[in-house]
Amino acid sequence: MSAPARLSGLEASITRIGAVVMRYILVMKGSWPRLAELAYWPTVQMIIWGFVSNFFETHSSWVASAAGILIGAVLLWDTLFRANLGVSVSFLEEVWSRHLANLFISPLRPYELAAALVTTSFVRTLVGVLPAMALAIPLYHFSIFEMGFALVAYFSLLLIMGWSIGLFVSGVVMRYGLSAESLAWLLVFAFAPLSCIYYPIDSLPEWVQWIAVMTPSAHVFEGMRAVLQEGVFHWDLFLKALALDMVYICFAGLAFMGFFAAARDRGLLLQQGE
Amino acid sequence: MRPGSICVQAMNKIETSPERPIPDRGSADKRLPHEEPAGERPAVQVDRLTKAYGPVRAVDGISFDLYPGETVALLGGNGAGKTTTLSMILGLLKPSSGSVTVLGHDMSSRPIAALSRMNFASPYVDLPQRLTIAEMLLIYTKLYGIRKGRRRVEETLERFDLVALRDRPLGKLSAGQKTRAGLAKAHINEPDVLVLDEPTASLDPDTGDRIRGDLETTAKVGGAAILLASHNMDEVMRLADRVLMMRAGRIVDEGAPRELVDRHGRRDLEEVFLAIARDQTGHEHRETPDGEKA
Numbered sequence: 001m002s003a004p005a006r007l008s009g010l011e012a013s014i015t016r017i018g019a020v021v022m023r024y025i026l027v028m029k030g031s032w033p034r035l036a037e038l039a040y041w042p043t044v045q046m047i048i049w050g051f052v053s054n055f056f057e058t059h060s061s062w063v064a065s066a067a068g069i070l071i072g073a074v075l076l077w078d079t080l081f082r083a084n085l086g087v088s089v090s091f092l093e094e095v096w097s098r099h100l101a102n103l104f105i106s107p108l109r110p111y112e113l114a115a116a117l118v119t120t121s122f123v124r125t126l127v128g129v130l131p132a133m134a135l136a137i138p139l140y141h142f143s144i145f146e147m148g149f150a151l152v153a154y155f156s157l158l159l160i161m162g163w164s165i166g167l168f169v170s171g172v173v174m175r176y177g178l179s180a181e182s183l184a185w186l187l188v189f190a191f192a193p194l195s196c197i198y199y200p201i202d203s204l205p206e207w208v209q210w211i212a213v214m215t216p217s218a219h220v221f222e223g224m225r226a227v228l229q230e231g232v233f234h235w236d237l238f239l240k241a242l243a244l245d246m247v248y249i250c251f252a253g254l255a256f257m258g259f260f261a262a263a264r265d266r267g268l269l270l271q272q273g274e
Numbered sequence: 275m276r277p278g279s280i281c282v283q284a285m286n287k288i289e290t291s292p293e294r295p296i297p298d299r300g301s302a303d304k305r306l307p308h309e310e311p312a313g314e315r316p317a318v319q320v321d322r323l324t325k326a327y328g329p330v331r332a333v334d335g336i337s338f339d340l341y342p343g344e345t346v347a348l349l350g351g352n353g354a355g356k357t358t359t360l361s362m363i364l365g366l367l368k369p370s371s372g373s374v375t376v377l378g379h380d381m382s383s384r385p386i387a388a389l390s391r392m393n394f395a396s397p398y399v400d401l402p403q404r405l406t407i408a409e410m411l412l413i414y415t416k417l418y419g420i421r422k423g424r425r426r427v428e429e430t431l432e433r434f435d436l437v438a439l440r441d442r443p444l445g446k447l448s449a450g451q452k453t454r455a456g457l458a459k460a461h462i463n464e465p466d467v468l469v470l471d472e473p474t475a476s477l478d479p480d481t482g483d484r485i486r487g488d489l490e491t492t493a494k495v496g497g498a499a500i501l502l503a504s505h506n507m508d509e510v511m512r513l514a515d516r517v518l519m520m521r522a523g524r525i526v527d528e529g530a531p532r533e534l535v536d537r538h539g540r541r542d543l544e545e546v547f548l549a550i551a552r553d554q555t556g557h558e559h560r561e562t563p564d565g566e567k568a
Contacts, residue, residue, distance in 0.1 A: 003464045004426050006390065007419035019416030026413075027404045098400040102459070105364050106417040107390040267325075267358065267367045270399065 016108050020116030024090050025123065038124055042078040042132040049074040050140040068142030069228050073197045075133055075144055076224060079155055080195075080217055081188055082128040083162025084169070086121025088184035091170035095178060101270045110260045114253065117170065118163045125159060150227045154220045157241045161216045162188070164248035171252075171259030175268065196221050216241040216248065315378070317342050317467050317499035318363060323372035325358050325523075332358040334523035335372065342466065345493045345500040347510040347531075349543075350520030351551040356503045359520070360469055363501065364394055376467055388467070390418060395460035396471035397453050403445030407436055407455050410444060411462055418463035426462065433488070434458040435481075449476035457485060461492070468492060468500045474509060486512055507543040517543070519550045526550060 007015055028034055053070040094100045103113065137143045144151055169183045194208070195217035201209055212218040219241035226234050263269050316339035325333040333355040340346050348356045361367035363374050365385035374381040376388035401410050411430055415423030431437045434454050439447065444455060453476050460468060473489065474482040486509060492498045493513075504510055510517060511531045519527040519534070527534065527550060531543050538546045 004415075005421040006463075007421060012419035015416050015419055019413045022416070023402060023405065023413050026409050027402065030404060093402075097403050099402050101366060101399045102394070102401060103417075104366060105389065105392070105394045106414065107386050107419065108417055109386060261368075264366065265368045266327075267361060269366045270357070270361050 016112050017116045021119045024120040038128040039131040042128050045074050046132040046136055071136050071142050072144050072224055077197045079129050080158040080162045082125040083121050083159045084166040084188045086124035087117045087163050087166025088169040090117050090120045092181055104269055114256055147227055150233050153238055154224055157216055157220050157245055160245040160249055164252035167252040167256045171256040174263045175259040191215055216244040314341055319375040321373045324370045326370045331523050336525045340499045340501055342499050343493055343497045344515050345513050347514035347517045348503045349517055349547055354520040355523040392467040393460040393463055393465040394469045395456040397475045401444050404443055406441045406443055408440040414459050414462045430458050430462055453477055466498055468498050471503045511543055
């Protein structure tokens with residue numbers, strides 16, 4: 001066989017990213033239980049919080065002030081959670097299948113892998129969260145889509161934060177191996193109490209508030225409540241969350257590259273696997 | 275092909291000026307062992323390569339060259355440093371000191387440029403279990419930036435007798451079929467440098483023989499440089515132009531397979547392997563300029 005013609009430059013880079021995304025999509029597409037699993041938990045969460053919401057609407061004036069405030073909160077929290085899992089579990093699939101070495105022996109650059117993980121996470125998050133969002137309309141007469149631009153903005157901010165956590169966890173797994181894999185599910189929950197998903201920031205003890213305002217998600221959920229309760233989109237909250245997201249994603253990207261370099265230095269890339 | 279001690283090899287190292295082009299694929303002539311690769315630039319240059327983990331030196335200052343069209347086998351017992359050496363050549367492991375240059379690119383600073391023209395197969399590094407063979411190969415055509423990827427996949431499936439298995443997930447293949455799929459992946463970009471770790475492990479004699487024939491064609495007709503780690507001495511005898519014997523992170527002897535057998539006064543390469551692994555060579559170790567025993 002003669003040497004095949006090759007792509008180069010940006011086209012080759014985008015094709016490599018696309019190849020890794022395609023790898024995850026093919027695996028997802030080929031397994032209906034996997035697809036169902038993606039949508040299962042967000043839907044169950046939405047149903048539970050829908051009933052809780054129904055109950056509190058007659059027992060709490062705060063919840064009653066905006067229909068769907070709890071459902072909206074749980075749907076957006078799941079966006080963050082799924083975005084994180086979309087990155088970290090996709091990466092873990094490479095480790096579980098002992099495929100990481102073959103990827104890094106190809107011309108795939110570490111940052112291209114990160115870009116592919118993030119793109120895959122976007123698809124997985126949509127597959128996971130959209131059915132729950134849609135199902136909330138007939139079940140609870142709450143359409144999160146009525147938030148319009150605010151939904152797009154908050155959804156994007158939470159995606160970026162989830163990707164940051166996922167990339168950081170992936171880097172830790174690359175460096176410390178599968179003993180760190182549970183971080184994929186656990187680390188994001190460290191942000192849950194600080195994100196003020198179901199309560200306003202000022203309900204926290206003052207010293208915790210100082211920490212909470214350092215998380216993009218706290219500003220997102222504060223902003224979501226303002227939209228649902230007051231019908232106002234607070235640009236200041238959006239911009240604070242965006243700035244923090246930029247810090248988070250830069251830190252996570254650097255950490256991912258740093259952990260890759262450390263794994264390469266210690267010969268861990270060939271040994272990844274169960 | 276590159277006979278003699280490491281000392282001789284180190285002194286004869288071919289200069290690698292950027293002006294000297296790497297030969298195009300297919301231009302490598304069919305050299306026989308012990309023929310000098312006159313004027314050719316090495317596809318792989320390993321220079322005083324060392325990997326230390328604390329006080330332990332997994333690879334200890336080894337140097338060798340690998341030329342287009344040449345097949346070199348790394349032999350040694352467990353822990354001799356073969357896998358560590360292969361990992362550094364593939365850019366998966368950062369050397370503590372020394373350098374690896376592949377196709378003119380330093381693997382520490384510019385690995386990607388070389389990686390697009392290299393490939394690797396090992397039964398110990400898996401491929402995605404849930405993908406079919408055809409899907410996996412298509413993904414790798416994209417990773418290697420190959421135009422007309424689908425056509426390339428069909429050609430590769432045919433070459434490795436995998437057409438009937440094209441839609442079978444890798445996780446449902448037998449060990450031998452997986453090995454063939456791994457070799458198909460390793461050939462997908464028609465590499466200039468092919469690194470193989472136990473390439474015919476788990477293959478039945480017939481398939482193993484055909485694969486070895488294919489590897490011979492890859493090197494001698496295609497002009498690829500092949501670095502091979504294997505414990506199958508018959509395979510090494512057939513494929514390798516040169517053997518590097520490793521022990522405790524060092525290259526302790528090298529030469530053409532038949533030459534090694536004769537020099538050690540043994541019946542076959544397996545006996546040479548055992549003698550070197552057990553340090554029963556009775557050979558007086560030679561000193562290289564940097565004090566390395568060869």
